[in-house]
Amino acid sequence: xAPYLNTLTPVTKDSPLVAENATxxxxxxxxxxxxLHLVDADNLIGDPCTTDRRQIQAAFESYxxxxxxxxxxxxxxATGCNGLHVLEVELAWPDAQHRRRRGPDGADLELLEAxxxxxxxxxxxxxxxxxxxxxxxxxxxxxxxNSIDVDVVARYGSLARPLMRQVGGRVRYMDPGAAHPRGDExxxx
Numbered sequence: 001x002a003p004y005l006n007t008l009t010p011v012t013k014d015s016p017l018v019a020e021n022a023t024x025x026x027x028x029x030x031x032x033x034x035x036l037h038l039v040d041a042d043n044l045i046g047d048p049c050t051t052d053r054r055q056i057q058a059a060f061e062s063y064x065x066x067x068x069x070x071x072x073x074x075x076x077x078a079t080g081c082n083g084l085h086v087l088e089v090e091l092a093w094p095d096a097q098h099r100r101r102r103g104p105d106g107a108d109l110e111l112l113e114a115x116x117x118x119x120x121x122x123x124x125x126x127x128x129x130x131x132x133x134x135x136x137x138x139x140x141x142x143x144x145x146n147s148i149d150v151d152v153v154a155r156y157g158s159l160a161r162p163l164m165r166q167v168g169g170r171v172r173y174m175d176p177g178a179a180h181p182r183g184d185e186x187x188x189x
Contacts, residue, residue, distance in 0.1 A: 036124040037067060037075040038111040038139075039096070040131035041089045044174065046155060051084045056092040062174040066153045067128045074124075076114045078107035108135045115139035119146040128153055134160035140167060 042048035045059045069075070075096035079089050080103075090098045099110040112135070118124050119142050127143050129136045132154035140163070143150045151170045152163065164171060 033072065034124055035067075035070065035073045035126040035128060036114070036118050037063075037069060037073060037096075037128045037130060038114055038118075038136075039063065039075055039077040039093075040107050040111060040129075040133060041077050041079040042107055043131040043133055043158065044153075044155060045089075046158070048080050049082055049085055051088045053088050053092055056088050058177075059174070060093050063130050063153055066172040066174050067130065067151065076111065078110040078114075080106055105135060108133055112136070112139055115143060119143050119148060122146070124148060126151065130154075132159035132163065134162050137163055137166050 039060075041056075041059075044063055045056055047055070050056065063069075075093065076099060077089065077093055077096040078099045078101070079086055081100050086098075086100055099107070099114070101107060101110050103109075108131070111129075111131070115127065115129075115136075116139075118127050126149040128151045129139065130153045132152070136152070140150050140152075149170075150167065151172060152159070152167045153172045153174060156173050156176050159171065159173075
């Protein structure tokens with residue numbers, strides 16, 4: 001049986017991250033043709049509790065289009081630990097490596113670890129941060145300092161202004177109807 005990370009996704013020789021705190025592995029000759037996508041599922045979906053697979057799939061499809069996701073790219077998708085939500089997120093993008101962590105910034109912290117690995121490994125020509133959270137400013141700086149191109153994909157209205165300034169013109173937005181395909185935007189309480 002294959003070893004597992006903290007999710008249902010098995011670690012294989014093709015996994016972009018071998019394990020937490022792993023030593024970077026050799027990338028082969030295709031590293032300049034590959035991108036790493038760091039996807040904050042809850043941020044892109046806009047609802048950390050939804051179990052609506054259609055809503056989740058629509059958000060991921062919109063993300064992949066905006067991010068120019070290509071065959072051979074790696075994706076790390078992180079979310080909180082709401083059980084049914086996690087299951088639906090994993091079923092909506094089965095080929096991604098899935099990570100989850102409890103806490104208000106749990107998914108973000110998982111993705112920051114993946115960004116640190118990407119910067120150290122040299123395995124990727126480009127990293128796409130799929131989130132508008134300001135916490136990714138440090139990852140953006142670190143990746144760029146290691147000569148990695150960085151793009152940000154976010155939902156309209158959810159990109160933190162400091163991150164927007166730092167990323168410059170390398171921001172792409174998802175289809176505004178993707179996270180809420182039925183038009184049922186959540187209302188502020």
